[in-house]
Amino acid sequence: MVEARGLKKHFGQTRAVDGVSFTVSRGEVVGFLGPNAAGKTTTMRLLTGFLRPTDGQAFVSGIDVARERQLAQTKVGYLPENAPLYDDMMVLDFLNFVADLRGVPAPGRNNRLRQICERCGLMTRLGTDIGTLSKGYRQRVGLAQAMVHEPDLLILDEPTSGLDPNQIVEIRELIKDLGREKTVILSTHILQEVTATCSRVIIINDGRLVADDTPEALTDRDATAVIRLVVRGKNGAVLDALKLQQAFAGLRGVRAVEPIDGEGEGTLGFRLRASGPEDPRADVFSTAVAQNIVLLDLHRERVSLEDTFRRLTRGHGVPNA
């Protein structure tokens, strides 16, 4: 459905997008994640033909966007960042204007627009000047505008930015709903949004793609939970680090054990990466008793998509690592 091949966009010395490649298949809901100024918007602008790549190619439905811009644009519905709209037009007039330029045939157009407006919750605002709409309604008009020609692909740049929590939930539901029948690419810097709506995440940082996977896999890559523990030998006994490490590694749900700094003389620290539904802390405790050692500290650190995101976009380890 969508393919980026080594996309690059340089503005003078700034490399906004610096060699991004990915493919999105039909029916996927893909979230572009990245800090501000990471290159999300520029990537979307390259996919929609608003910008021409410095190098590389973008394909939509197999059409080279730079070479056959108009043809590619007929396949895409696009909501640009901040939903730029003609403030002096009324909602229905504006949607009619877009439908006209999108070549939506006049017979049946009114019905179609009505359906879209119902779906986007715009029925009560058809005759309102766009300039007087609230931010939430503007985003809805932007979404409706992207759907008038029934495209298979929707590209939405920060569809929930600037909305209040209720509006965010509404727009997310709408996107989820759309995702059942269309391919959707959306950008955001809100992580919960990705977990809530997307089947796949592409993390972009400094114009480069740093991760491309399902939200679960990205979280799981670091295990769903990390357990930190610090132990001490009873009565100053010297501990066998290797033996303990093996003992902990054998516990149910534990995928990896790595030694970390302890808390001073005679202590050892370990970090266990665990996955699965079981909480291995009870087993850790029994192991410690069986090995006849003292447990000084035992706690669980949750690893979320946030940690993965931070690690990938900052270029150094997860805090507390």
Place this chain on the structure above:
Amino acid sequence: MHNVMTIARRELRGYFDSPIAYIVIVTFLLVAGWMYFSALFLMDRADMRAFFSPSPFSPSMLLVILAPAITMRLIAEERKSGTIELLTTLPIRDIEVVLGKFAAALGLVCTALALTLVYAISVALMGSLDWGPVVAGYVGTLLFSATLLGAGLWISAMTKNQIIAFIVGFIICAVLYFVYWLQFFMPQALAPLVEFISVSSHLDNLARGVIDSRDVIFYLTLTAGSLILATRALSRQHA
């Protein structure tokens, strides 16, 4: 062509939904009409040459200010508000955007000019008016307007600041218009060149009732040139 008309209709509605259209029309009717009629009775001749030929407060001179005022927002505003991203990601050609906006601006001037037909009719009622030169005068003024509007649109396509679009557009229009009167201060050798590039000297010919293909081609070439430049300015980022 369908897309051009769709864009033109939207822009034209924008003009008439805001005060711009009414300011242009009222200025045209009042200022140009008042100057023309005060001269008409002094000259005591039933023709409209004084109305069309470049002179103080004639429609053409008013257009030097009004044309950039009409065109300044056409593309600059889209850049400023970001709607240009919406417009240029629709499956339409850049030239269609430019032509649509140009057609709307020309449509507004046409409306204002059409209303001045009232003056022609009044004069025709007072004396025997020779309609030939009047038609030539209208054709000439339209071609002249197209040229100034084209230049204004080009400038509007290059900036996102409407004030800059207006000032630069005004300077270009003013130079093309007033260079004719400045030729007396220039070396003799430059005279033919000045006469050629001046938009007012060509209008003067048409106002006399002579539709000369050279004048027509002059205006059409300048208009087409500026529309091509405007299209290039618009498509700079994705072409």
